[in-house]
Amino acid sequence: MASAGVAGEPFFALPFGDIVNYFTPYTAVLFGFALLFTLICILSRPEQQLDVVFGTDAYYAKGVTGKELRFRRFMSIACGCATMAAMVSGDVFNFTLFVSMVGVCIIGIVAAVKSRHVLDAAYNYGIIAIVATIPLFGGAAITLATTGTLSIWELSAMASGMPLIAKMLIIVGVMGEGIAPFYAAKAELFRAPGAPYVIMIHVSSLLMFLRVVEILLTV
Amino acid sequence: MISGYIIGLIVVFAGVALTFSAFLKERDDVHKLILADLTEIAGLAIIALTATDLAEALIIPGLVVGISELLAVSEIYLTREKLFFQPEKLFTIEVMDSAPGIMGAVLVIFGIILSGFTGGAVAATGMIFYFLCKGHKERFSLVETVSAYAWVLWIAAFFTFMLAPSYWFFGVMMAGGAILAKVVAKMSLIGAMRGESNA
Numbered sequence: 001m002a003s004a005g006v007a008g009e010p011f012f013a014l015p016f017g018d019i020v021n022y023f024t025p026y027t028a029v030l031f032g033f034a035l036l037f038t039l040i041c042i043l044s045r046p047e048q049q050l051d052v053v054f055g056t057d058a059y060y061a062k063g064v065t066g067k068e069l070r071f072r073r074f075m076s077i078a079c080g081c082a083t084m085a086a087m088v089s090g091d092v093f094n095f096t097l098f099v100s101m102v103g104v105c106i107i108g109i110v111a112a113v114k115s116r117h118v119l120d121a122a123y124n125y126g127i128i129a130i131v132a133t134i135p136l137f138g139g140a141a142i143t144l145a146t147t148g149t150l151s152i153w154e155l156s157a158m159a160s161g162m163p164l165i166a167k168m169l170i171i172v173g174v175m176g177e178g179i180a181p182f183y184a185a186k187a188e189l190f191r192a193p194g195a196p197y198v199i200m201i202h203v204s205s206l207l208m209f210l211r212v213v214e215i216l217l218t219v
Numbered sequence: 220m221i222s223g224y225i226i227g228l229i230v231v232f233a234g235v236a237l238t239f240s241a242f243l244k245e246r247d248d249v250h251k252l253i254l255a256d257l258t259e260i261a262g263l264a265i266i267a268l269t270a271t272d273l274a275e276a277l278i279i280p281g282l283v284v285g286i287s288e289l290l291a292v293s294e295i296y297l298t299r300e301k302l303f304f305q306p307e308k309l310f311t312i313e314v315m316d317s318a319p320g321i322m323g324a325v326l327v328i329f330g331i332i333l334s335g336f337t338g339g340a341v342a343a344t345g346m347i348f349y350f351l352c353k354g355h356k357e358r359f360s361l362v363e364t365v366s367a368y369a370w371v372l373w374i375a376a377f378f379t380f381m382l383a384p385s386y387w388f389f390g391v392m393m394a395g396g397a398i399l400a401k402v403v404a405k406m407s408l409i410g411a412m413r414g415e416s417n418a
Contacts, residue, residue: 093277097280097281097284100284100285100288101284101287103288104284104287104288104291107288107291107292107295108291111291111294111295111298112298114298116299119295119298119299120299122295123248123292123295123296123299126288126291126292126295127251127252127255127292129288130255130256130258130259130285130288130289130292131242131255131258131259133259133262133281133284133285133288134235134258134259134261134262134265136262137262137263137265137266137277137281138262138265138266140266140277141265141266141268141269141274141277142228142265144269144271144273144274144277145224145268145269150273
């Protein structure tokens with residue numbers, strides 16, 4: 001990379017043609033976080049939510065068991081893998097693809113929950129996530145059309161870099177996939193029981209936000 | 220002078236604006252989902268406007284992610300509305316009794332001749348039509364398995380391109396056949412799997 005940018009000097013790069021996947025201190029830390037949370041999802045058992053019946057000593061236990069547990073664990077691991085890939089991707093289009101894939105996996109994590117409130121929130125989030133693919137892919141496509149490359153590595157070396165409109169589209173797209181202001185739709189999803197899996201929804205949004213900032217400051 | 224690319228972009232974004240205005244008025248959830256799918260197509264059109272080989276290669280992953288999002292959200296809708304059972308009254312017209320055999324066969328054979336992704340889609344349309352008309356009691360886990368092995372063959376074909384480029388023709392044939400089988404198997408499951416025990 002021509003300039004180290006905000007991410008520091010890259011200490012490992014894996015080139016596929018002009019697409020270079022790279023680890024800088026910044027992306028390596030983000031990758032490490034995603035890996036850690038994926039491991040937690042693999043190894044830990046889900047929480048049990050308890051609802052106390054108001055005015056009495058009775059309570060409901062809302063556990064996650066059996067088929068639902070396996071499905072949600074699988075989806076959260078898939079979400080972790082997509083997040084890890086988005087963290088190290090050296091290609092703008094691959095990044096946008098993985099961001100959309102994180103969106104799909106997030107819907108999957110709460111799809112098996114029976115609560116209508118959570119399903120309503122998931123439905124609305126899903127609609128926003130689908131619509132957000134236009135600015136995401138649009139930003140990547142406009143970058144390709146104007147600069148002739150999608151490689152973050154090459155874009156950072158160019159004097160002109162990514163056009164401003166493409167940057168704006170990508171940030172709007174990532175917003176739609178789950179950072180503020182659209183985070184409101186996602187926050188409701190946390191009411192679903194099953195802590196480590198549901199926390200993956202939050203972690204993936206946070207990491208996507210940090211990574212998109214790095215990409216937009218670099219290119 | 221404004222280039223064709225800019226004109227194309229303006230047209231697509233006008234289409235997107237139109238869809239968004241429809242979103243503002245629409246209250247029905249299923250219709251919202253269909254509108255979201257329409258906007259997805261606008262996203263693919265923006266990629267297609269680049270009009271290079273690379274853009275063509277980007278459309279398929281874009282399409283796949285879009286379809287998987289659509290499937291995930293429809294699944295949420297089904298769970299929320301508790302639509303787990305096969306509808307009692309199915310759609311029937313006369314052509315569905317007389318045509319499925321010949322139509323299915325023609326489409327599958329034409330698809331095999333076309334081969335590749337397009338052929339897979341054509342052949343799968345034939346199979347979906349057949350299943351739609353004749354009902355289905357097949358072993359879907361077997362179809363899934365075929366699809367998975369076809370995927371493995373497809374990946375093997377890519378490794379052939381990378382590791383032994385001189386065998387490119389073998390690789391092309393393998394990839395064309397495998398993607399045909401994969402797309403047919405996957406698409407023929409659409410609307411056929413409704414959570415049965417063998418699904």
